[in-house]
Amino acid sequence: MDDTRFLPRQALQTLLDALHRQGYRTLGPVVQDAVVQYLDIDSIDRLPSGWTDDQAPGRYRLSRVDSPRCFAWATGAQALKPHLFHAREVLWNTRRDDAGKLVFGEQEPDVRRLAVIGVRACDLAALELQDRHFLHAIKDPYYGAKRQGLFVVAVHCAYSADTCFCASTGDGPRATHGFDLALSELDDGYLVETGSDRGRAIATQLPLQSATSTQVHEAAAAITEAANRQFRQLPSTHLRDVLFDRLQHPRWEEVAARCLACGNCTSVCPTCFCHAEHDDAALGGSTSQHLREWDSCFSEGHAYLHGFNVRPDTHQRYRQWMTHKLGSWHDQYGRSGCVGCGRCITWCPVGIDITEEANAICTADVPQGESP
Amino acid sequence: MNPYLPREAEIVARTEESPNTFSLHLHLTDGAPYSFAPGQFNMLYLYGSGEVPISIVSGSAEDGVLVHTIRALGRITNGLAKLQVGDRIGLRGPYGRGWPMRAAEDHDLIVVTGGLGCAPAVSIIHHVLTHRERYGNLSILQGVKHTDDLIWREQYDTWASLPGVQVLLAADVAAPGWPGHVGLVTALFDQLSLRTDRTIAMLCGPEMMMRAAAHDLHERGLAADAIHLSMERNMQCAVGHCGHCQMGGHFVCRDGPVFAWPQVRELLGVRGF
Amino acid sequence: MGKPSIAVHKFSSCDGCQLAFLNAGEELLNLAELVDIKHFLEAGVADEYAHVDIAFVEGSISTTDELTRIQRVRACSRYVVTLGACATAGGLQALRNLDGSNTEWKHAIYAHPGFIHTLDQAEPVSAHIKVDFELWGCPVNGRQVLAAVQQLLFGVAPLEQRDKVCMECKRQHASCVMVTAGRPCLGPVTRTGCGALCPRFGRDCYACFGPAGNANTAALSRRLEGLGLTPADVARRFLFINNHAPSFNEAGKKHYRQGFSDD
16 A cells, blocks of 8 residues: 555554544544443543453453553444434424424534544444445435544454454455545554545644555554454355245244344444334423434334234344345345444344354255245 | 424314224425325324324325324324314325326226225325326225224215226125125125236235235236235334334335335235234 | 323332332422322322322232222222332232242231231232333333323323333443343343433343343343352342243242242
């Protein structure tokens, strides 16, 4: 990469400063409540220097490593989703006057500019999918406003957790596009790539040095090593027909015996977009807010249709989730809805592994003699 | 433009269709233009409580009144049932793809409905009768569980008296004096004289009924893509964002609710989708 | 038309749910403007069998006297809404139902058991009369109560909160105490309504809002055992505030040994 430059470790603060001068609110990874999460940072001192994560099905632990690195962990509890598609937000409000007339008021979208530092390749792939969902057919003004003001500083992964499988979905560990700046972390600093005009404008304000070929090779080797470290994989990137041929597979019932239908997987999934809407009326009834909040295809209300539930059983909900995520996403958005971040595996309280389930279902022969 | 923001509508008339089914005649108070195609739906908003998708029953919006026929089955529809003339609600729409009325021109039409499936389909009938010269014969087949569930009985009589219109009714359970068929609506197909090369079928009702009807009509020679049906799912946003209405790769609210049969055949009537 | 009227009744309970009402503060004053409070002993208003639009009932039905009272409450109320775990699911006091030793307990606890006219079982209100809406929780969430009141004032059924605690926990961006710390959280089988209060403070959910739909207690029990809980510990998790709720009762009894011995 000919435009790759080097930023010494302590000079990373100049990136935050440059973003602040441009009016960005800056979020970066911070260790809080035993997880890495994107929080407001003004100083690079808040970055998780010397922390790494140990992830396994149903398990997440942070531990210290003897390293100055700030991005030696794989994935935090959430990707960018909570910052663009809020877990709960008001869409509009309404009031009723004494004559019974209704007045509707638009909730003004949040147009503050936001820069996020430390975005992973899988999270970027998910961002692109959420863009397609919320912006392409009919534009969601709330997601759109936040997206427009988003500045992405990606970090290529030099480490994979045991739950990562982005190499098998083709989405990582290197971030290839969709960022404004991308960093590769070395012990003494960062290689900096630019990916947009906005990124180049910020880069000119940084004390960048020439990168040596040794540095470039070391960074590339680390990304390859991160990919090689992954041992989970999906059977294929295109499972649509394979899954819909196996709607009667006994594995759906087997996984339902383990599945809690709790919605943790969909809540941490960076591409899941389902949300429920409801009203919150003030006591007295003179005003009301119409809100949306994250929903899940595992919830009681998701498939509820005047008096009956289209998916009463957990096996139907799990099947809906997987056939959508790995199957009908292809119909909707031209690719799988899974970016290989592994969060659904880590954050499942009982450790159900989507790669294991998909392999069990997809590699088996189509059961004979059954019709839907 | 905010796709989620309702407009205010006033209830200008209200009709009782059956003990738990009623129609709200709505007038948009902002005076801004509104047009829709048969088969589309609106989101109706009950103040302070929430929204519900309801199909438009009127033939057109030309007189400024939109009719919605509603069965009080859930939290919001039971609340709407208590409203009276003069009350205000929210309305946004129209949403979705309606019936293929243009493609159906110069064709015979078979409208097969079950239960309150007649509501999303009645706009077809209004449209055909308004533009009678554009369409061939119209067959209206309606099935209900019990004869007491049949709404618009006088309307069916009126339609049956029109030239080129055939009305066939069926009920699973019939009260004494029922003039129609006792049994499934699909059993009425024997009474149709199908011109298979120039007929389009439009179905709306329970999924198993539509599945059976589509297969039956197809076996009788109707092309698969000459059969259209209107699907129903949980809808909260109506613009393909909230995810509840998905049926395989389709967002029923946006890609439907009306589909050509081959589009949804794979999952039609499959439990859990 | 006058203001709608409400009553708040107490049965076998600790008064905590009524306190949740009283603790609504300013909103309670607003409520007093909107409705005519006919009966609410904690607030100093007494007219037990006045005809009301909405009767809130706190507490389980545990005595013969309560059985008579609840039927009279039903007869004079348009809507009956249960307030909290005791009224909705029988509450802690239903623990005495577990081994059918009501008489033994009575004699072991009370100096003059002859004055105690308990029923064989402490039961939820719905075991005896028709209930129009149920509010879970120990105690109930004041905001949830007021939202339900407002919907009823609108003439609309209150919105039932049916999601599991986990979903609200994730919406609140709390760290999962089970995945990050191995704590025996019951969030995955419990209905929300509390706002994921305990996990937000690093504590495992103890299911005070009762079982959610599709509660896979068997899978969670296996997980709890994997985290090191003994069968007796697992039984205690389920046989707690909502022990009489069917899915918790069944899950707890699978691990329960009489007397809770740990062998």
